[in-house]
Amino acid sequence: MDINRIGLIGYGKIGRALAAHARELGLEVAFAQDPVAQADDVKVVAGPDTELYEGVDLVIECATRGALAESLGLVLERTNLLCFSLTAFSDDALLAQAKEASQASGHSVFVPHGAILGLDGIRDGRQAIEEVSITTTKSPKSLGLNPAGYTEPTVVFEGSTRDACAAFPRNVNVHAAIALAGIGFDRTRSKVVADPSVSTNTHRIVINGNGLAWDMTISSFAAGGVTGAYTPLSACGSLDRIVRTGGGFSFV
Numbered sequence: 001m002d003i004n005r006i007g008l009i010g011y012g013k014i015g016r017a018l019a020a021h022a023r024e025l026g027l028e029v030a031f032a033q034d035p036v037a038q039a040d041d042v043k044v045v046a047g048p049d050t051e052l053y054e055g056v057d058l059v060i061e062c063a064t065r066g067a068l069a070e071s072l073g074l075v076l077e078r079t080n081l082l083c084f085s086l087t088a089f090s091d092d093a094l095l096a097q098a099k100e101a102s103q104a105s106g107h108s109v110f111v112p113h114g115a116i117l118g119l120d121g122i123r124d125g126r127q128a129i130e131e132v133s134i135t136t137t138k139s140p141k142s143l144g145l146n147p148a149g150y151t152e153p154t155v156v157f158e159g160s161t162r163d164a165c166a167a168f169p170r171n172v173n174v175h176a177a178i179a180l181a182g183i184g185f186d187r188t189r190s191k192v193v194a195d196p197s198v199s200t201n202t203h204r205i206v207i208n209g210n211g212l213a214w215d216m217t218i219s220s221f222a223a224g225g226v227t228g229a230y231t232p233l234s235a236c237g238s239l240d241r242i243v244r245t246g247g248g249f250s251f252v
C-alpha cells in the first residue's frame, strides 16, 4: 500500500510511539488530533478536521472508543484507517458502518493485533471455532478501580464480550479484537479479574473447535496507564505491515 503521509487521532503513549516510528520509516506525520496533547514535533488539532483526513494516506486512531466512533465515517470517506480502540465495534451499527464505508469508498480498515498474538490465526480458523473465552487479569488501578477496595483477586466482570466492552471500554480491546476476528461479540465470553498483587496485564485466551484446542497466555508489564509495554512495539509492527502490504478489511 502506498503510504507516505499519516495522521494520528490520539497523541498519547501509542500515538507518540507510532509517530516516532513513522518518521524512522520516512513517512510524514501530518497531524495529531488530540484535545489536550501538546507537541512541538507535529501539528496538533483539537477535533475532527476533514481537510486534514483528505490529505493523508492513513489515519491511525489511538485515542478512545468515543473518538473512533466520532471520526470513523469522516475518515473512511477520505482515507484508510488503523484503529486501536476496538471496544467501539461492540456497537453493531458502528461495525456495519465501518464495513459499508470501507466497501463504498475502497478504503481499508486495519485491525491490529495490539496487546496479543495470534489474531491472524484466529481469523483463519473462525469457521472451525466453537468456543472462545478470554480472562484478563490486571491490577485494580490499571482497571480504573479504587485499589483500596481489593485485597485479593476478584472477578469484576463475567459475561459476553459485548457487555465487557461496555463495562471496561479502555481495558478489553483485546477481547474486542478476538471477537472481531473470531465468533463475534455475543458468543465470545469475557472475564476480568482485579488482582492487587500483579503489575502485569495478563490475557488467557482459550479456544476450542472442530479439530482445534488452543490455550494462550500473554503477559506484558503495565508501564503506567492502560497500555502494556508490548503494545507500542506491536503497533509499530502493524504500521510496517500496512506500509508493505495492506488492503480490504485486514488484520495487521
Ligand SMILES: NC(=O)c1ccc[n+]([C@@H]2O[C@H](COP(=O)([O-])OP(=O)(O)OC[C@H]3O[C@@H](n4cnc5c(N)ncnc54)[C@H](O)[C@@H]3O)[C@@H](O)[C@H]2O)c1
Binding pocket: 009, 010, 011, 012, 013, 014, 015, 033, 034, 035, 036, 037, 062, 063, 064, 065, 066, 067, 084, 085, 086, 112, 113, 114, 115, 116, 169, 170, 171, 173, 174, 177, 225, 226, 227, 228, 231
Ligand atoms: N487494541 C489493543 O490491544 C490495545 C492495547 C492497548 C491500548 N489500546 C487502546 O488504544 C487507545 C490508546 O492507548 P494509549 O495507551 O496510547 O492511551 P493514552 O491515554 O496514552 O493516550 C490517549 C490519547 O488520546 C487523547 N484523546 C482523548 N479523547 C480524544 C478525542 N476525542 N480525540 C482525540 N484524542 C483524544 C488523550 O488526550 C490522550 O493523549 C486506548 O483506547 C486504549 O484503550 C488498545
